[in-house]
Amino acid sequence: MRLRNIPRAEGVLESSPYVIKSETACRGKWNETIFTNSQPIHIEIGMGKGQFLLTLAKHSPDINYIGIERYSSVLLRAIEKLEPPAIPQNSRPVTDSPDIAQTGIPSAGTHKSSRDFSPDNLRFICMDAADIEKVFAPGEVSRIYLNFSDPWPKARHARRRLTSPEYLSRYSHILKSNGQLEFKTDNQNLFTYSEETLKSSGAWTITALTRDLQNTPSMSIGNTMTEYEEKFSSLGNPICKLIANVSA
Numbered sequence: 001m002r003l004r005n006i007p008r009a010e011g012v013l014e015s016s017p018y019v020i021k022s023e024t025a026c027r028g029k030w031n032e033t034i035f036t037n038s039q040p041i042h043i044e045i046g047m048g049k050g051q052f053l054l055t056l057a058k059h060s061p062d063i064n065y066i067g068i069e070r071y072s073s074v075l076l077r078a079i080e081k082l083e084p085p086a087i088p089q090n091s092r093p094v095t096d097s098p099d100i101a102q103t104g105i106p107s108a109g110t111h112k113s114s115r116d117f118s119p120d121n122l123r124f125i126c127m128d129a130a131d132i133e134k135v136f137a138p139g140e141v142s143r144i145y146l147n148f149s150d151p152w153p154k155a156r157h158a159r160r161r162l163t164s165p166e167y168l169s170r171y172s173h174i175l176k177s178n179g180q181l182e183f184k185t186d187n188q189n190l191f192t193y194s195e196e197t198l199k200s201s202g203a204w205t206i207t208a209l210t211r212d213l214q215n216t217p218s219m220s221i222g223n224t225m226t227e228y229e230e231k232f233s234s235l236g237n238p239i240c241k242l243i244a245n246v247s248a
Contacts, residue, residue: 023127035064035120039064041066041141044144048078054082066122141179151187181245219241
C-alpha cells in the first residue's frame with residue numbers, strides 16, 4: 001500500500017544535505033564529488049523508511065551507501081531519522097564550486113547530524129530506479145540491495161519487478177566485475193520468479209540462497225533487518241534471501 005502524500009515532504013527533501021538534487025551530474029563521480037574518498041559504493045533500491053541503510057552506514061563507515069526511493073513521502077521518514085540541521089545561509093551552494101554547482105549538495109563532511117551518528121557515508125536519491133544507468137557509470141557500484149520489493153503479482157506488470165530481466169540488465173551495467181546483488185523478500189512467488197530469472201540470464205551466478213533465513217545460520221548471522229522484515233519475522237513468516245554475483 002502506497003504511503004499517503006505528505007505535502008511538506010518535497011520541501012524537507014529539498015533542504016536536506018543528505019538528499020542529492022541533481023543525481024545525473026554525479027554519474028561516474030560519486031566518490032570524487034560527493035563522498036571525497038575511494039570507498040566502495042553500495043546502493044539500496046526501494047529503501048523505504050531507511051532503517052536498513054542507516055544501520056549499515058553506522059556500522060560500516062568504510063563503505064559509501066546510497067538509498068534510492070521513488071516516493072518523497074516515504075523518503076521523508078528516513079530523513080526524519082537523521083534530523084539534519086538547517087543549512088546556514090552563508091553555506092548555500094556557490095557556482096564556482098564544481099561539485100556543489102552540479103549536484104546541489106556539499107561534499108560529504110560539510111554538514112553534521114544533530115545526533116551522535118553523523119553519516120558522512122550516506123546519501124539519498126528520490127528517483128525512479130529505471131533510470132539508474134543515467135546516475136551510475138559502468139562499474140561504479142559494488143553491491144545492490146533489494147529488500148521486500150513490490151511483487152507486482154500480475155503477469156502484465158512483470159517488467160516492473162525489480163528482479164525482471166530489464167532491471168537485472170541495468171544492474172549488470174553499473175556493477176563492477178563480480179559485483180553483488182542481495183535480495184530479500186517474504187513473497188515466495190516473487191522469490192521463485194527472481195531465482196529463475198537470474199539463472200536464465202546467463203550474466204549472474206547465485207552464490208547463496210535460502211527460503212528460511214531465520215533458520216539458516218550461514219546467512220542469518222549478522223543479518224540487518226528492515227522495518228518490514230522485523231514485522232514479518234515476528235509473525236513467523238519465513239524470509240527468503242539470495243546473493244548473486246554478476247559475471248566478471
